[in-house]
Amino acid sequence: MAQHEEDRLHTHIWKALQFLLPDDAVAWSTENRQMGPREGMRRKMRGCVPGVPDMEIHYQGRTFLIEIKTPKGSVTKVQRDMHKRLKAAGIPVSVCRSLEDVLYFLETHDVPLKGVVMA
Template sequence: METRVVDTIPEWRYQAAVIARLHDMEDRSLPFTCAGDMNRAKRNKRERMEAKVTGMTAGEADVRVYMFGGRLLSIELKTPKGSRSKVQKDRHAKLTHLGFKVVTVKAPTPEEMADMVERIVRDHL
């Protein structure tokens, strides 16, 4: 019998680890604030309509980091097997064209992803 390894860590755990790390950095008075996004959340037909008409935009990055001086860093988080959708690629390209920084981070564990995001944010401060 063949043994199969399955990626069992849900995507939301990666984002939770990143947001917890960023909030910890904020609490240590680093000059930024952050916000997470749940565009991918499952919604029924009515909830999808409400999200769309109230401004939720497909392809938006998972995490936004607002830095001193009016700078915005958008971070797309991907699990080891994840990849950006066409909608995400198009949205990220539009934001980049407008002068905003968008990075995609892929890591094998939530802790490693939080480490990578911390390094990226510190490099941009």
């Protein structure tokens, strides 16, 4: 049930960003869910690593990474470790629990949005 809630939140955020991100921003989501041992091995062989944040946004030569969690969702140790490594590499990473969290993260990093979200 919690996974479906996170999927709904992820979809909500993604749909909003399609309208709100600047036209010259490039964004995508990363599917890092485990799909069994065979798929896990295949991904590992191709260089997929655990703990990579859910969403990437690229804007004017900068990268922003977002880990999407529900209000009650927890960040795993693998995710915390990866976030620490990414931050050490100079890449902003944020755990966001709502669309408002995502927009705040982007605004504090000077990514201009094309509109506002009305509650």
